Amino acid sequence: MTRRNISEIELQIMWNRLLSVVEEQAQTLVRTAFSTSAREAGDISAGVFDLQGRMLAQAVTGTPGHINTMANSVGHFLEVFPVVQMKEGDIYVTNDPWKGTGHLYDLVVVTPAFMDGRIVALFACTSHLVDMGGIGQTPEGRQIWHEGLFIPLMRLARAGEMNEDLLNIMRANVREPVQVIGDVYALIACNDIGARRLLAMMREFALSDLDHLGGEIIDRSRRAMTEAIQKLPKGSWTSEMRVDGYEAPIDIVGRVTIGEDTIYVDFTGTSGMSSYAINCPICYTEAYTSFGVNCVVAPHVPNNAGSLAAVKVTAPPGTVLSAEYPAAVYARSTMGHLLPDVVYGCLDQAIPGRVPAEGTSNLWSLKLIAGHGLTGIGGKSGMPFMTMSFHSGGAGARPNQDGLSATPFPSGVRNVPVEATEAITPLVVWRKELRPDSGGAGRQRGGLGQIMEVGSREDAAFGLFASFERVKFPARGRHGGGPGATGSVRLASGKELGSKGLQVVPAGERIVVSMPGGGGMGPPEERDPAAIARDIRLSYISQDEAEKAYGVLATRAAE
């Protein structure tokens, strides 16, 4: 029972406050986390749920991969651990890819919040850990068991007592036990902060439960989505995109149906699962698909059970976008990040002029390693290290703007400074610069990729765990815009390397990673000659390439 009637203004204030609570919760996690993806990329999530498991608020963090996944995972917990059985001081945990957030590296922690001895809400958070054992951060795993320790839905603490057995098993199975356990405590602390702030708010507003507030948040968000969807034309549109895949090219086929108050996205026709770890559990497919939709349809509506219900995503089980146990799924982002491009292929037909051209989309993060058995035997493998830095190719051109160069989309990661990487490894980055001529031609040009050239100061080999896309099939333009340049991975001495799995760089050699460009928008003939002239002056495009792409316009621009 909620107290007296809540006025409209109080309700709005409490909603704001709830969003601020989850923001504080997320900040706590980012600042205490150890893994690169958590702290530099904000690859974490934090949210508050009502006792039915409905998400009321979620922090806006760096990567959209947790958008629906975490929201649904709390429901899975409640099936195993009903609310009535929860005790103060209980904490629950899982990294089940199908019930959590899509791969074993993400640990989901759920904590019930109690006020005066009564459970009032659930806090959930998730973070990409430093390690989870298994084959490591490469897409070469072929079954889920290759990929590390699998923790089914279980208790992490019972009435305030930590589950030391679980922690010991984790310590024994991961490469950096102290950091991994440090991350587990960071997750616990993050939920605690959230709970503390929520209780303070409930006391200030004399709330005894979240029923009324939660109901209003969900209803209003759902209504806002309905209003946004009603402005769109009704119908179904299909689009397909062929991408590199691992052992064979993959076709992603999407069909967007705009209904009265719901948008349906179905991936029937998409290729089957891969033998390798680029498969997506459906929860991850849902996350990136609905993110893509929301950016266009309702970018300002916060994520909660109400707004998420307006987009329904399906894919036939057994496809690469709805992988089934025991498929390997570690590198699920390789496919997941490409999904907004397919959604936009559909929406571009429904609402032209609102969506970007295809971009690199897939991250070109450098996971560089050295160690016994991977880059040599014993001491000959050099000083062992494992470092990860996020980098990006070009994004697709927008209807009225050029694409962003060396910028991720849909992921929201940020890079790691070269100086920071070099300070803790023997690596030397010899260049990191924009890649001229890589942006797809068009009225609006695709974003430029970049080139990184990396060597080692040691007389030893090092390796790259690659999981790159757009090497064989480029990001395509729209409405007559040209494709972005494809990417490549090779040795400085010339030899082409593969774009998936472990690539070894022999002692004394350097690796050259050329990241793809984004697709262009509109016919190149319509490009403003002043923009072509500027691109030539800034060497975003060479004179030769400009003449090839823009013909007489480029000649005119040169004059």
Added chain:
Amino acid sequence: MLRPTRLAVDIGGTFTDLVLSLPDRTLSKKLLTTHDRPDKAVIEGTRAILAEAGISAAQLDLVIHGTTLATNALIERKGARTALLTTKGFRDSLEMAYEHRFEQYDLYMERPAPLVSRDLRLEVAERMAADGSVLLPLDEAGLQPVIDTLRAEKIEALAISFLHSYIAPAHEERARAILAAALPDLAIAMSHEVCREIREYERTSTTVANAYVLPLMSKYLEDMRAGLADLGATCPLLLMMSSGGICTIETARRFPVRLVESGPAGGVILARRVASRGGYDRALSFDMGGTTAKITLIDDYTPQQSRHFEVARAYRFAKGSGIPVRIPVIDMVEIGAGGGSIARVDSLRRIVVGPDSAGSEPGPACYGRGGENATVTDADVALGRIDPIGFAGGSIILDPAKATAAIGKSIDLGLNEQEAARGISEIVDETMASAARVHAVENGKDTSGRTLIAFGGAAPLHAARLAAKLGISRIVIPPDAGVGSAHGFLDAPIAYEVVRTLLVRLTDLEKTPIDAIFADMRTEAEAVVRLGAPTGELLETRTAYMRYRGQGHEIAVPFPTGKSDPATLRAAFDSAYAALFGRVIPRLEIEAVTWTLALSLPIPRPEASIRPPDAGPAEPTGERILVEAATGERVAAKVYTRASLPPGATLSGPAAIVEEGTTTIVPTGLTARVGADREIILEGNAP
């Protein structure tokens, strides 16, 4: 010794404020800023205020100056024609920035264009390693084409930023020497001098910003000095920095980027003075003007410091949408919430306020200058907080009907106009409270139980309600709060901070020359500080920026001078980490990345004021209807004139205390009394 005669001058976007501190009294003056020649208003104002005081310029002992000129040049892109020289292969670092989209859901976002375009970002072959060794010598012959380009392009300022120069500056030094010999008029900023810190993008960005404003600031400061000399002043001119310290004109001309945000820093220094006088050891400085509000934590009479700041945030004040500069700054959260902030209803039918502002033209709807948007000021008028007749000393007559009409139109939620106005006010207060709370959490602190020190035109109208939302039950409003920053300048110490990066694990600390590095830093800092303070003991503060090995963010760990042993640093790290995050992680290795040394004259701690004897209840000058923010009730509030309230006067809410620049709202349940410095102290809890 007599108190010296000092003049403080603050040039802001709209007004130029002067405060003259005489041995026996203080005068202040406000003029419109003269944007084309900012020194004009300064000289004019100085002449006027000296005349009013009846003294000559020669009698001034010191002039302290703060200016937004550097900030404005960065925001408006009106700096020098600037080029950048980098290590070959890295000219695009400035453009790629963090390779990040700061706005997750906006498909159409743009990053700010770099201050130097790609054709003016030049390269030379050279390479240092992370341990300071040379991987590739500097290609001196390769500097000739650079010289040709700089000459051909008529470049006025150059930033040099080579990889790992924070540990190995030799190549930057050598390149500068060669270029300076060829181009003697070129202003050159080297990254290891401007920001001797690891992380190439931020160091380069800071160095470029410094070079970009250098010629402009150099000329301006020279003009200022000449202008004051023409008036007959013979005293030193010192400059306010964003750190809250002051420096000499020589330092300011070399490192003008350290002057950004100096005005708001002055406001915080004033708040520090108020905290010291009142004995408020846990305070929160709250400065709310026309477009933004700024909030700073002050613990033990020391404002929170930071080394990270962003100038010219171009996208709704979003983090990441500005130009990062790594300089010592007073740590402020800036929120797009001020009197001019525009209120509207979003697609979820929620009231949203700011960050866009109606500015002063056309301004809020109640100004009657054609503004149609409902603003925070319109809500304040509709709620009875602002007297339409007495606003801004009577210079504008406000139109309450226009305010309510705009509110009714903008906030179409089916609420009556009064309730809609209260919604605007509550949302803007909530927005500020949320920002303050998140900021406190990020620093392992809490807002509740603090003393709120409120100044700026809009702050006294909103302070009581903001305080309630932050669990604060004491609010202090200093007198003459409209020129708060300039008042603060008078209290700022001569100070300078230097930084070095040396990545070292605690277990290896004893093998490193850390004491020699600090000795070197002390020499560098002392050379700067002694320019302004030739004698006297100096206060040194050492801070290590440390983390657990494997983490990516460091925390600031102050530690005692002369005690840089592993045990001391470990203990200092543990306590700082626990204060921030509530726990330490046993068995994890600890490392230090960056080290700072701050040197200043001892900061004058004003003695605590003595509570004036009770002067009894104050006499109201009128009455008006006020809407209580917390409840929406209409109450009859007594109106008081601040100028006529003597120290020791008391009154209780509901009340409005009116002065020329603003009005202090005292809600029901709170009492107000006037302190020894004529500050208003509100205490108690609203029901």
